[in-house]
Amino acid sequence: MKHHTLPVSPATVHWGYFSKQVAPCLTLRSGDRATIETLTHHANDDHERMIAGDPGAESVFHWTREHKAVSRRGAGPTAGPFRLGSGEGIGVHLLTGPVVMEGAEPGDVLEVRILDVRPRPSCHACHAGRCFGSNVAASWGFQYHDLIEEPKPREVVTIFELDTSGEPFARAVYNYIWTPQTDPDGIVHSMIDYPGVQVDHALVRRRENILPNIKVPARLHFGTMGLAPSESDYASSTPPSYTGGNIDDWRVGKGATMYYPVAVEGAFFSVGDPHAAQGDSELGGTAIETSLTGDFEFILHKKDQLGGTILEGLSHPMLETEQQWSVYGFTFPNYLAELGPNAQVEVAQHASLDKAMRDAFRKLRRFLMTVHHLSEDEAIALMSVAADFGVTQVVDANWGVHGSIRKSVFTGT
Template sequence: MGSGDSQGGHILTGPVHVRGAEPGDVLEMRILDCVPRPSANPDFAGKSFGSNAAAWWGYHYNDMLGGAKREVITIYQVDATGDKSWAEAVCNFKWVPQTDPFGVTHPTIDHPGMPVDHALTDRNYDVLKGIRIPIRPHFGTLGVAPAEADFVDSVPPSYTGGNVDNWRIGKGAIMYYPVSVEGALRSVGDPHASQGDSELCGTAIECSLTATSQLILHKKADLAGTSLEEMDHPMLETQTEWVVHGFSVPNCLGALGATAQADIYGKSSVDDAMRDAFRKMRKFLMTTKG
């Protein structure tokens, strides 16, 4: 289970100390491969699974036909053999109040890693028959540590990356991050089997992934005159694109003070995020690309 102390709900690997990384450097992360991890349950040997939550924080919950409010968990089997590369629903079930090991009852999915007592749920195995969803495995959360705080909520992204949730950050992607602390302290996780350009219902098809990655450290003294000069935000490079990411508050920890990690949720704005994306791309085109 998650700790419950408002540090976010993502499972991450890290932080990983990068030898020689110092503030002012840029860390390049190349995702050489990422594949779904098979189930450890011997009854499902060789099979991979993922789950999607139509949860209370998503847009479906308060906009159901007929006005009903419900949270639904859908379990998918994920096939990434290359012949198929799809996710297919196995079953779903409505969330019902669950009592955690500490005796606290949760009417909604309000806590990461909540164990589910399936004696209380009613599984529906007749869901999305004949529907296969193309998968594109990627990491929803990837980044380095900020200088402004020692413990960071994993939900809001920042100038150091984090929970960007861009489906393009998968195999073949290259991410660049400004280093703010000694060792960079890289973390990666929140793996997804598939996602569109949002998490409309609350989550992607969340799954376990095994990745092979390469880290390349670009020292500050060597950045002048390169495309990484003045790189002060996460930048994605694909085979065909450069991609910037707009955030409502690019550095919420620095801008909002001691209560930033609580206040940012009330200051999220698509308008502000679009303006931030515009400013980053303008700087990239004018300063970096000349």
Template sequence: MSDHICSAGCTHSSHLNDADLQGEFAEARRSLRASIGGKPTTGAAGKAGVTQRPLPSKKAGENFSHYYVPANDKTVHWGYFSKSIEPLLKVESGDYATIETVTHHSNDDFDRMIKGDPGAESIFHWDAKGKNIDRRGMGPMDHPLGAGGGMGVHVCTGPIFINGAEPGDVLEVRCIDTMQRPSGNPEFHGKTFGINAAANWGFQYNNLITEPKTREVVTVYEVDAKGDHTSAKAVYNYRWTPQTDPFGVVHPIIDYPGVPVDHSTIQKNYDVLKGYEIPVRPHFGLIGVAPAEVEMASSNPPSYTGGNFDNWRMGRGATAFFPVSVKGAMFTVGDPHASQGDAELCGTAIECSLTGLFQFILHKKADLPGTKLYDLDYPLLETESELIVHGFSCPNYLKEFANSADPVAEVCSRASLNTAMTDAFNKTRRFFMNTRNLSEDEAISLISVSVDFGITQVVDGNWGVHAIIKKSIFPK
């Protein structure tokens, strides 16, 4: 799939298609379902439930390891990236990790997405006495909406420290497989559910044509939970009504993550999208490494180290490359989706908890010249047939607005498809000139006749445009 530029003798790519490795992930599926059913996760208890598990495909002389990282209130942080969080574990280049992720929209339907799931219940626990995860976002702890202010909304699993990673290196993350997280509620045994919220941060919010003109609508989807990855179907929808959280704060709009929705206050419409089937393409909307510029960065706007760039292609079989900005890289993943269209127009995808099997490979700075990773300062995706370059309205908003009192508000106010397209073009031109040794004129012609540009998302504050480069155009 990718140019391999590690040291001689490494075995990083030897198991990507190994049936035994897929068998290990199948075992992880069974373990997850057993734990959600109330039984303890297999393996000796490690830090916050992290366990090391053998790979049956491991051969003599190979020294990579496999870890299982559950999602619970001890393994996730809510709404931010940070270079200073104590990592859950430290891995070597070539190691694997099966990582659980949970959507921050689970409390929109507690019965379907939290009840009976110990990990999810621990994350979302909130009563009048307190909540297990108090900080939600990188805002002040005394914010009137709640600790962290919802200035960053995603439930993030991590971070994972990559031994040997230093600024200037590139971290390769291979997504080998994904699986849906099944409902823990016996009433919905064998089913998985996801949430789509047409929310106040969506592109449509100030452009509605039917009454009431200002509304947020939550649609609950049922998603295949057996690993077949086929389709999703709408179950019902409802309009958001003012919700009072366990601390007594009223939320007239969706403005703070994890607020439990009181279903006695809403009217469910089951006559919705009858007969429509949405192809399921599971992926991780938020994936990346920690930025160097600040101690704590909101999970909402994406940036040069990745984060919430919401490209539906970041699923099974895809590889992501991230420029390392801090020691250890500090990898984090979250915002799992069952499906999403380019642009993520209404503000969310089908937000549906997922587990992923990942492999981490470190590329040292000295080895980058002459490869596709040279001069990489943005998240690069690779699939079997494509390379995907990501442009943003503000490529590194944390640096650009370092002197601003609120860099997130600054980038949101400047979001523009024009600037995102310009950035995507500049990066694509640089990619062809620096990694393929083309002249500028050659690069521009090739871009115009063969590269597809698309709108990644227009809802994360820092809007995105991606360029899809088909690998078939390269000289054989």
């Protein structure tokens, strides 16, 4: 077993997509561990607190009229013309990787253990050592067309500070309504429509003393983590799918294990979209988007060794914690295959919790029947009285429902 380190830099991140075509920045063997840095794509909501003075973050977010460190932002063409910015596409998350697993082949399962998660401190002299994150009530949020106060509609950014002394929690520092921002290339962004635009705080009005006397329990986790799919060379980071991706479950943090079916040779693992806290549904469009560093262990399970294990028949992401197993249902289990050439555009037009719930039910039924050898009637009875189904997210185009079963129900007697 070897331990590797993967810092953030323009050479080790890709922005807005999973890909089997990106040159890997790390190759691991089964059993290896890696410390991987991740950055939030919302860091420029408060450049002073989340980027300034941080060499890694500054190198990734560097953008002037003369030079843009990471040009391609989303699963789209590299040649213009562009309306919102160079390299524009579908997908927004900064991902570190890809990490290639030696010997991984389609049909295998990659186990990813999250050993530890740590927030990335601010490097600005005024905020040194403190940690910050951004929550955005955005145009893609569930609330956007259902507001009751003026102005409406509106996008609102709330900056949080994370207290890591003792039991970690977050407090709101201030918020502001998004106002048109002009990027270094002269493009005006009237909405939050292109990732990484630096907010000019001279153009927004900060509202202080918000959410007074409220402490939000920290749930450090990675919102987007998974493998490259086989169906597309560049797949948007926004909709989750059968190889993982933007699942946005706050339980995917320290002590959790995720299992992903391998779709391409090498697996091509990437991780990002780090969060300080999130509730089920991620209702407003984002969590507390912050930058995190994780310690991971990778174990490759070959397809001819899956029988008789909890991974038998696994064709979708699955979470294991000390207390439970969770499967993830989506509107489309594999939207890239189901919706055809325009899948990445069309998937958001069909978002449905009904279909996501149906998919979660079918996946948990399969797990109980295959792994725990229950009959269908037994599995349905157990799900009805002991399983928990919850809304994972309603903001990622391919909406999600998680189905969880506690390990304690299987007594072995």
